[in-house]
Amino acid sequence: MYYIDLAVTGISFGCMYAMMSVGLTLVYGLLRILHVAHAAVFALGAYVTVLVANATGSILLGFLAAMIVTPLFGMAIYRVMYEPLLKYRPDVPLIASIGLLIFMQDAFRIVFGEQGITFHRNAFAFTTFNIFGVTVSAVQIATIITAVVVFTALHLFTTRTRIGIGWRATVSKPQIAASFGIDPIKVRYLNFAVGSVLAAIAGGLVAEMNNLVDPGIGFVVSYKALAIIVLGGLGSVRGTLIASLVLGLVEAYGTIFIGAWLDRDAIAFLALIVLLMIRPQGFTGARTA
Amino acid sequence: MLKQTIKLPSVGRKLSLGLTSILMLGAATLMPAQADIKIGFQVPLTGPAATDGKSAQIAGVMAVEDINAAGGVLGQKIELVTYDDQAKSDQAIFTANKLIGEDGVKLVVNGSYSASGRAAAPVFQKAGVVMISAYGVHPDITRAGDYMFRLVHLGPQQGAATALYIGKNLGLKKISTITMDNDYGQATMNGFIEASGKYGITVLNKYSYSLKDRQFGSIVASVKRDSPDAVYATGYFFTGGPLVSQLRAAGITVPIIGSQAFDSEKFIEIAGPAAEGTYIMDSFDRDRKDETLQHFFNEFKKRAGYAPEGVAAITYSAVKLMADGIKRANSTDPAKVRDALAATKNFPILEGNLNGFNSLHEMIMPISVNVIKDGKFKPAGVLTDLDAFAPPEK
Amino acid sequence: MSAYEISIISIIGINVILAVSLNMISGFCGQISLGHGAFFGAGAYAAALTMVGSGSVLLAILAAVVTGSLLGLAVGFASLRVRTDFLAVTTIGVNFLFVGFVRKQAWLGGEMGISGIPASGFGPVGNMTMILLFAAATIALSLYISRSWMGFAFRAVGEDEGAAATLGISAGAYKLAAFGIGTALAGLAGCLYTFFTQFITADAFDFIFSVMLMAMVVIGGIGSTWGVVVAAVGLTLLPEAIRFVNDYRLLVFGGLLVLVIRLAPGGLAGVIQKAFLAVRRS
DSSP states (O other): OHHHHHHHHHHHHHHHHHHHHHHHHHHHHHHOOOOTTHHHHHHHHHHHHHHHHHHHSOHHHHHHHHHHHHHHHHHHHIIIIIGGGTTSOTHHHHHHHHHHHHHHHHHHHHHHOTTOBOOSSOTGGGOEEEETTEEEEHHHHHHHHHHHHHHHHHHHHHHHSHHHHHHHHHHHOHHHHHHTTOOHHHHHHHHHHHHHHHHHHHHHHHHHHHSOBOTTHHHHHHHHHHHHHHHHOTTOHHHHHHHHHHHHHHHHHHHHHHTTTSOHHHHHHHHHHHHHHHOTTTTTOOSOO | OOOOOOOOOOHHHHHHHHHHHHHHHHHHHTOOOOOSEEEEEEEOOSSTTHHHHHHHHHHHHHHHHHHHHTTOBTTBOEEEEEEEOTTOHHHHHHHHHIIIIISOOOEEEEOSOHHHHHHHHHHHHHTTOEEEESSOOOTHHHHTOTTEEEOSOOHHHHHHHHHHIIIIISOOOEEEEEEESSHHHHHHHHHHHHHHGGGTOEEEEEEEEOTTOOOOHHHHHHHHHHOOSEEEEOOOHHHHHHHHHHHHHTTOOSOEEEOGGGOSHHHHHHHGGGGTTOEEETOOOTTOOOHHHHHHHHHHHHHHSSOOOHHHHHHHHHHHHHHHHHHHHTSOOHHHHHHHHHTOEEEEETTEEEEEEOTTOBEEOOEEEEEEETTEEEEEEEEOOGGGGOOOOO | OOHHHHHHHHHHHHHHHHHHHHIIIIIISOOOOSOHHHHHHHHHHHHHHHHHHHOOHHHHHHHHHHHHHHHHHHHHHHHTTSOHHHHHHHHHHHHHHHHHHHTTOGGGTGGGOEEOOOOOSSHHHHHHHHHHHHHHHHHHHHHHHHHSHHHHHHHHHHHOHHHHHHTTOOHHHHHHHHHHHHHHHHHHHHHHHHHHHSEEOGGGGSHHHHHHHHHHHHHHOTTOHHHHHHHHHHHHHHHHHOHHHHHTHHHHHHHHHHHHHHHOTTHHHHHHHHHHHHHHHO
C-alpha cells in the first residue's frame, strides 16, 4: 500500500508537471527559446485562481479566470520581450526571461504579500477517498483526470482541427506551412496562448494541493520543467508527458532514499545534467540540443 | 572611399564618468543619521523569511511607539534604526557593521532567523554592543559572548520540552519525526531526539524536508506506514500548514505536535479544518487576561491585517526589555545595560513572566503549549519543570 | 575609516573580482555561465576548511583557486557538449547541485555552515587592502587578456566557432581556458570572502546571487571590462544608497536585466560608446 501511495503521489505530480512543462516545450519547439518566464505565467495562474475563487465563491470561476488572464500575459511576454530578441543568439532571450521571472516573483511578493494567499473555502484539499486501502485525495484525482482530459483535447485539436494542423505544420516545416497561407505570427501567439492556459490549470491545481500560493511558487517548478523538457526531448509534447511522469515518480520514491544526501530540487538538475552529457537530444531525441 | 576608422572614447573618459557616479552613490550611502536613543533593529524584510520579518518590524515599531508615548526612557525618545538582513549571514554581518560604524548604535535587537543572529553576534560582541536575539534559537548566538541575550527558548531546549510534553503530558510513545532542514529545525529536533529516551519515547523514523517544500507526499505516505502514536514536526507555519493538511488528508488521525514557528493564524488558514487538534509548542497564550497583551493584539491586527503570532509578540517584548534595561541601568552605556539586563528578575513580557536570564544569558521561563480548537489557539498546558529544559550555563 | 566603510569596500572588491571573472567566461568567450556562485562557493568552502585545518593564509588562497578552477574545468568540459543556452541551463544546474550537496554534508557544515573560521591575521583593513589589490590585479589581467591574442581567440570562439576553426583556433581549448581562468578567480574571491566574514553558509552562493552577477555583466556591457567594473560597483552600492532598491532588490535587478537586454543590449559600455559616436558624428 505504501508503494502504491507513493505511486499515486508520483503520478499526480507528474500530471501537474506535464501541464506546466508543455508550454515550455511548445515554445522551444517553435522558437528555440527557453521560456523560463513561463513559471511566472504559472504563478500568475495560481494567484488568479485563488483570488477569483475567494471573490466569487466558485472554484470553477477561479480556474476560468486564470485561463483567460494567463494567455494574455503569455502572449504579451512574447510580443514585448521575445519578438525583438529573436535575432540574437538564444542565450539572450534566456537571460531576459530569467530577469523577468525574478522581477515577477518580487512583484507577486509586493502585491500579494510575503505570506501568500489561501483559499477561503477549499473543499478539495481536505477530501480523501479510501480505495482498496490506498488513500487518494480529491485533488490528486482531479489532477489526473484534468490532465487526461486536457491532453486528449490537445491531441484532438492538433490532429483534427484546421488550426491545430496548421500549428503543427508550422512547427515542423515553417516554410511549407507559410506557403500554404498559414500566418506564422498567429501561430506563435496561439502557441504561447495554449501553453499559458495549461500552465494556469497546473497553477490552480497546485494552489488546491497546497492551499497556499506564495511568491516562490513558480520558481520551484521552473527548473524542474527545464529538466523535464530536455529529458523528454525538446519540442516533443509526448516526450514531455513521459518525462513528467517519470520525474514525478522518481521524486516520490527518491526523496525517501536520496533525500539524505541531496536536496530534492537538486535531484531534477542532477538528472538533467547527466542526460545532457550523455545524450543531448533527450529520451525521445526529437530535436538536437 | 576610405571608411572612417572610429576612434573609441578613451579609457580615461569612461573611467571618470564611472567614478563620478560611484562617488555620488558613495556619498549618498555614507551620510550619517540623527540623535535620540538609538536601538538597532535587524529584520528580514526580503527573502524567504520576509513573512516573519514584516511581523517583527510592525511589532518593533509598535513597541517603540508605546515606549515613547509613555514618556520614553531616561527622558529621551527611542529611535529604531532598522536594516533588512534578508535572514542571510553575510547581510547580517554587513548590516551589523553598518549599525556599529555608520549609525553609532550600541544596543541592538535582532528580530531575524538564527542564521542572521549567529553571524551578527560575534561582530556585536567584539564591538561591545548589546544584542537581544528576539527569536533566533541557535545555541551559537549566546556563545558569542556576554553582550548577547536571547529572549526565546533555545532550539534544543524546546525540543527537550517537547519530549517531556509528548512523553509525560500526552503519554504518547511511538513518534515519527519530520524535521525542517535548516539550523532552526535541526537544532530543535536534535533536542527532542536527545531527550526522548528520558520519557520512554521511541522515534520510529526521522524524515526531513527543505524550507521551500510545500508538497510532502512521500513523507506522508511513509508516516502512514509507520503508524505512530503521534507525529512531531519542526518547521514554519508556511511549511507546517501544508504538511499538516496533507497528513490529515492521507487519513492520519493521530495527534500532531508542531514546533514554535507553527504559531501563527496563517497556519490555521492554510491547514483549514486539518489544523484542528494540532499542538504547538512554546506558543504564546493569547487568552491571558493582560491589558498590555490585549492592547498589543488588537493594535497589531489593525496595522498588519492579521493577528500577531509568536514572532511579533516576542519582538515587541524584546524592544520593551531593552528599554527597561536602559532604565534600570540609568544609562545607555552598553556595559551597564548589559549588567542591568543580566540582573533582570520577573519582567512581564507578552508571553508571560520572564523569570530572568542564566549565566549564559539564556532566558528562564516556563513553556506554554497551545492546541487548536474550533480554529482558535487554546491553552493546552504549561511546562513549569524548568530543569527539564534548562538552558546550558556558561 | 569606519567598520561599515571597510566592509562595504571589501564587498565591492569581491563583487568586482567576481563580475570581471564572469565577464571573461561569458563576455569574452561567449559561454554564458549562470552558476558563477558555485565556483565562488567552492573557493569559499575550500578556504574555510583550510583555515580551520591549518590556519595558513597562503594554503587557503591556493586551495580556493585550485578548487574553483577544477570545478570550473569540469563545467568547461560540459560546454564542449552543448550549445549556449543549454550550457546556461547546465550552469544553473551546477549551482543548484553545489548548494544542494553542501547543505547535506555534515563535514561541510550542512545547514549550519562553517563558523568560527580563524582570522587571516591582517585585520579588517588588511583584508580590505588585500581584496583591493587582487581586484586591481584581476582588472589588469582582464584588460591584458582582452587586448592579447588570447582575447582575440576568445572572441572568435564566442562569436563563431566555425569561423574560428578556419583561423586555426581550437574552440575547445579556449573555452576550457576561459572557464579555467574565470573560475580560478571566482575561487579566489571565495577565499577573500571567507577571510572577510569568518562564517559561511551555502545560501550565500545560490542561483539568485549568480543571476545578480550576470546582471552586473549584462548591465555593464557584456565583454567590456570597465563597463562591468562600473556596474559591479554601482549595483553593489545601489541597494545601500537607495532604500527602495534594498527593499525591492529582486524587482530592480530583474527589471533592469530585462530592460537592458531589451533596449540596450550592449549595456552601459554600449550606451557610452553610442553616445560618443553620436557626438563624434555631429
